[in-house]
Amino acid sequence: MSDSTTLSAPRVVAKRKRRAGQRRALLYAALLALGLVAPFLAYPVFLMKILCFALFACAFNLLLGYAGLLSFGHAAFLATGGYVTGYLLASYPGLTPELGILAGTLCATLLGALFGVLSIRRQGIYFAMVTLALAQLMFFFFIQAPFTGGEDGLHGVPRGELFGIISLRNHLSMYYVVFAIFVLGFALIQRTVHSPFGQVLKAIRENEPRAISLGYNVDAYKLVAFVLSAALAGLAGSTKTIVFQLASLTDAHWHMSGEVILMTLLGGVGTLLGPIAGAGLVVSLQHLLAQSPMGNWVSVILGAIFVVCVLSFRSGIVGELTALYRKNFK
């Protein structure tokens, strides 16, 4: 924010913006480098899980953090992407993984358009309830549909060969594919948020009547944001299915919709990197606690962290860090 600048200093503002841009580029470069060496430092499958959930949380954050829409049904898109990809790859052995991912993402996008049209006319709690209700419909569909394997889940999805050449059976090559998908998804979100379209979304979030009075068709903007978010959630689900070689009802359950809210809020809603930090924290905690004698307490510990977070630092990990940085280094 340029609150300390005076009217006579547009050049100072420009300079500051440039510096901030440079710093951000530096930060992204550092994170990218970290992502590239990470599989040599930690167990790749665990990292892939974090990346899939991070992409899911980023997609969710696009809607909550930038359009101010709290969807309580994002699990439906994750699951749709996962089941469609899983079903296609398991049933048609000739299909390559990238086509499977594409099909899964496409189905999630279409579902997102349908849900979006039905739900964006409502606001606040009503919007959340409509999305939850629609997602529950999808949950029942996934339980009943013969191709999903019901509560047993869909198993034995082959990882296959990317473009028919690169075998993904190796954890390392799979990791780099997941990382590439994540980076592309993140770049798309970053671009969207900083585009004029993203600015309008933020305007709608801050004051919807004002955006309407300025002549913006807010429903159309919200719908596009919703569909984009659903598509990226579906992409995360499709990728996850290929990594774990299965799709299960866990992904479609409303707990998953709740978990992504938890990740986003813990990490910092409305910050680009927040959902990644949140997903990393939640997945790591689940992972560490599950194998410790404290295993019975995963939900309790996560709940306690959430309460502390909401009560004492509302803008989440990344939000607080940014504020701290601004306070001390500017």
Added chain:
Amino acid sequence: MTQKMTMPRKALVTSIAFAAAAATTSAQAEISDGEVRIGYLADMSGTYRDLAGPGGLTALEMAVADFGGSVNGAPIVLFSADDRNSADVGANTVREWIDQRNVDMVAGLVASSVTIAVTKVLEENDRLGIVSGSAASSVTNEHCTPNHIHWVYDTYPLANGTARAVVEQGGDSWFLLTADYAFGHALEADVTRVVEESGGEVVGSVRHPFPTSDFSSYILQAQGSGAKIVGLANAGADTVNAITTASQFGLTQSGQQLAGLLIFLNDVHALGLEATQNLLLTTGWYWDMDDQAREWAQRYFDEVGSMPTMVQAGIYSSTMHYLEAVQAAGTDDAQAVRAQMASQPINDFFARNGRIREDGRMVHDMYLAQVKTPEESTGEWDLYEILSTIPAEQAYRPLSESQCKLVQN
């Protein structure tokens, strides 16, 4: 070692050291990493916590301790994790155990979605799994692998045993309460077939959404049907809710009888005898069924503070059988141990006339039980009366009906 040691003595010491080293290597040659590593994966915090959970881990630890803590000099190492009833958490944990810790065998395995996901990982990496908690008969049918064994029970004997025995005892008209999803439909089809084969009749059925909390309208339909037996083709919380509602509506008092197809000792204990009295069910084991069972159950009770379910007893029994097989085979290689396990019949405090079939199903005698009335019961855990034994060969799905890829039909 001192430098002043004389040549022959030094040579002697060296040769002894070499011989000792050679002896230990030959004993442990076939046991990977010189350790038998067992991972225990189960629901430790959710719905199935009381069925397997931490109690199952205690049973596993008891088995390892009773075996002496090592096999042929190779120590037995245990890992455990909570699968939170999620297939991806379960499969991921096992994959990590194999990749990072070279785990040889995975025990526990409760929710069938987790079990099926885990067995695929085990097959891919050629490790062994012993499934004790899962109900789904598909685990050794369409989802069978050469890498896992299903130990305690499955829905086939539960449905068949209960339905056949009930019809033979005169319960020839049935009304079914079915959970409306694949599992409930399969159970309903199984029960209907068995009831009709045994000369009974299914006079009606109603499908309820999964999960359901209010069973009143379904119970009223069951009461109105006039059937002698009301079969519960559902599981977990649905069964518990249905039984509670039936008890509130006086279903059993008005002459009808409930038949539970998937209900466990911990459910009956939690619901209380008032609500569950006279319920008929099939079980793979009951702690009070004979002296051997009582003796083991008492040891378990002293450690845990509650009586073991059949799943927890099965975890002890299967681990013992596994460790004996590792000892006899001299290796922890999955296929060698699997073959050794299948070559030995199983007769211990848990299983009678037990043997492992080629589809991985461990068949053993099952028991038809009736829940006691509060007057009959003499203690907190005195819950079942064993009515009859269902012989091993009749209890389980015959291999001729198997869709398992390992069975030649």
